Amino acid sequence: MRLSGYRGALSFVTFLSCYVISNGVVTHPRSDPRVLNLNVGFLLKEGAGYTRTFPFDEPGDLRVHDITIHHLQGKLRLNRTPQGIVVQGTLHAQRTVECVRCLAPVDIPFDIPFEELFLLPTDPESSNPDNHYYVIDEGGTIDLTPILWEEAIVSVPIQVLCRSDCLGLCPDCGKNRNEEACECAFEIVDSRMESLRALLDDQS
Numbered sequence: 001m002r003l004s005g006y007r008g009a010l011s012f013v014t015f016l017s018c019y020v021i022s023n024g025v026v027t028h029p030r031s032d033p034r035v036l037n038l039n040v041g042f043l044l045k046e047g048a049g050y051t052r053t054f055p056f057d058e059p060g061d062l063r064v065h066d067i068t069i070h071h072l073q074g075k076l077r078l079n080r081t082p083q084g085i086v087v088q089g090t091l092h093a094q095r096t097v098e099c100v101r102c103l104a105p106v107d108i109p110f111d112i113p114f115e116e117l118f119l120l121p122t123d124p125e126s127s128n129p130d131n132h133y134y135v136i137d138e139g140g141t142i143d144l145t146p147i148l149w150e151e152a153i154v155s156v157p158i159q160v161l162c163r164s165d166c167l168g169l170c171p172d173c174g175k176n177r178n179e180e181a182c183e184c185a186f187e188i189v190d191s192r193m194e195s196l197r198a199l200l201d202d203q204s
Contacts, residue, residue: 035062035072036148041140043080044120050080056091064149069093076114084119084136087144095152097160101168102176110155118142 035058043052058072074091091112096105118134136142167177172184 036064036144037141038078038144039139039141040078040085040118040136043078043085044136044140046080048080048082052078054078064145064152067095067149067152069095069148069152074112081117083123084117085142087114087116087118087142089114091148093148093152095156097156099162099166100159101166102162102178103169104162104176104178106160106162108156108160110151112148112151114144114147116147 035056038054043050054076056072056074056076059070061068061070062072070093072091072093074089076087076089076091079086079088091114093110093112095108095110097108098104099106116134118136121136121138123135134142134146162178169175170177170182170184173182175182
């Protein structure tokens with residue numbers, strides 16, 4: 001089982017804005033709690049061994065805490081156990097981030113594997129602050145948001161490129177050199193040669 005909050009405790013700083021820009025229009029992504037909060041009250045009335053499958057198909061933008069994902073798809077199987085409900089399966093989604101060189105949007109696909117036990121609220125361990133399990137709330141709902149958020153955070157590489165040979169932005173005029181050439185004159189200097197260049201300048 002996953003340690004609750006393990007990845008959330010990592011010192012990552014989320015750099016993706018909560019806003020989506022499309023054709024110059026800024027919109028706020030939808031934050032629908034019904035998508036990631038599953039009502040399992042009916043499952044709690046069943047005996048151990050009862051199983052139910054929940055499908056997911058959310059093609060649009062969905063806000064998960066302070067980040068935005070889209071194209072959330074997949075299926076999760078919920079199994080009733082004496083301790084609560086075990087959630088199993090894999091969801092698939094995408095995040096859109098910026099290329100570090102040209103700032104173009106890049107879609108990063110990622111998977112969200114689930115193998116989690118959600119304890120009954122009456123279980124003694126559910127009130128233990130040191131427990132490493134998720135808990136079904138008093139209203140019979142399980143919240144998948146923390147798990148999905150953690151996976152979305154660690155799914156993004158530190159250096160995201162739109163393509164391996166990305167030319168980036170011109171440091172002078174700011175044009176995207178992947179899309180158009182510019183007439184700016186600038187010199188690319190190998191930092192390893194700076195000492196030699198300084199010596200030659202001194203001798204000239």
